[in-house]
Amino acid sequence: MISLSVDVEQKKVIIIGGGKTAEKRAKVFLREKARITVVSPAVTEDLKEMIKKKEIHWLNRHFENGDVTSAFLLVIATDDCETNDNIALQAGNVPLVNRVDGGKGGNLHLPAQFTRGKLNVSVTTQGASPKLAGRLREEWEKQFPPAYKDYMDFLYECRQMLKASPLSKVEKEMYLERMLDPSYLEREKQWIIKEEIHTKGGGSLCRD
Numbered sequence: 302m303i304s305l306s307v308d309v310e311q312k313k314v315i316i317i318g319g320g321k322t323a324e325k326r327a328k329v330f331l332r333e334k335a336r337i338t339v340v341s342p343a344v345t346e347d348l349k350e351m352i353k354k355k356e357i358h359w360l361n362r363h364f365e366n367g368d369v370t371s372a373f374l375l376v377i378a379t380d381d382c383e384t385n386d387n388i389a390l391q392a393g394n395v396p397l398v399n400r401v402d403g404g405k406g407g408n409l410h411l412p413a414q415f416t417r418g419k420l421n422v423s424v425t426t427q428g429a430s431p432k433l434a435g436r437l438r439e440e441w442e443k444q445f446p447p448a449y450k451d452y453m454d455f456l457y458e459c460r461q462m463l464k465a466s467p468l469s470k471v472e473k474e475m476y477l478e479r480m481l482d483p484s485y486l487e488r489e490k491q492w493i494i495k496e497e498i499h500t501k502g503g504g505s506l507c508r509d
């Protein structure tokens with residue numbers, strides 16, 4: 302298995318099951334602006350809230366064969382292994398299948414993850430120890446303070462400026478390396494380097 306970043310915005314995500322794990326998945330995919338349908342005869346309080354707010358769609362019944370055909374990403378999250386096996390069998394043409402009980406027929410795991418703007422850090426143990434994945438996420442979150450959000454925008458902006466500049470490959474490399482020094486988490490230092498690149502012919506400069 303390899304880790305990929307997948308854009309699910311406006312993509313159809315179908316979640317079978319309405320329990321605690323289904324709720325966790327619905328929250329993750331809603332944050333990413335997917336179009337979510339939950340199929341389950343019962344849903345958690347939080348899912349009910351999301352349904353009431355029309356953030357997600359609910360089919361209030363048990364799974365039926367054919368429910369999954371239009372999914373871009375399917376989450377199989379009932380608490381019944383045989384039902385999950387049957388759903389997996391129906392999902393042959395679904396590109397992405399997350400089977401939360403770790404059984405056969407899934408082709409992706411949800412990693413433990415966090416973001417700081419454009420930075421996304423995620424880790425998976427492929428079912429060996431979800432708890433270890435969570436523990437690592439907690440440790441790494443501490444290493445990346447909230448200031449990283451703006452820092453990521455700064456790195457992005459500088460890289461675009463460098464790409465548009467007439468600087469040599471070696472000089473560009475030097476700037477890309479220098480910006481990784483932790484001191485550039487400070488706004489004032491960010492401004493200094495941006496001005497420097499701009500003076501040397503690198504793209505436009507916007508001060509917010």
Ligand SMILES: C[C@@]1(CC(=O)O)c2cc3[nH]c(cc4nc(cc5[nH]c(cc(n2)[C@H]1CCC(=O)O)[C@@](C)(CC(=O)O)[C@@H]5CCC(=O)O)C(CC(=O)O)=C4CCC(=O)O)c(CCC(=O)O)c3CC(=O)O
Nearest residue numbers: 401402403410411412413425426427428429430431434435
């Ligand atoms: C295969 C996978 C599903 C998939 O492919 O998506 C899966 C499967 C199962 N998890 C179970 C249990 C627990 N899962 C967690 C936590 C997380 N589990 C997550 C992912 C995954 N879990 C995928 C593998 C990813 C990997 O290994 O890296 C995380 C990373 C992401 C998320 O789910 O949001 C999230 C941490 C997020 C964070 O902290 O950031 C905890 C700890 C806790 O809740 O504190 C426990 C209790 C302790 C324990 O049991 O270990 C059970 C048994 C259930 C039962 O006993 O009934 C199964 C089924 C089985 O393995 O049989």
Ligand SMILES: NC(=O)C1=CN([C@@H]2O[C@H](COP(=O)(O)OP(=O)(O)OC[C@H]3O[C@@H](n4cnc5c(N)ncnc54)[C@H](O)[C@@H]3O)[C@@H](O)[C@H]2O)C=CC1
Nearest residue numbers: 318319320321322323340341343363364378379380401402
């Ligand atoms: N992080 C993870 O990935 C975790 C995964 N799990 C796994 O997730 C699975 C579900 O666990 P929970 O969410 O805790 O269970 P839960 O008991 O909270 O929810 C199960 C849901 O499935 C629904 N359901 C049952 N039969 C159905 C059917 N035929 N069609 C549609 N919906 C149906 C029920 O109505 C209920 O909403 C378990 O297999 C467990 O092993 C559990 C904990 C963590």
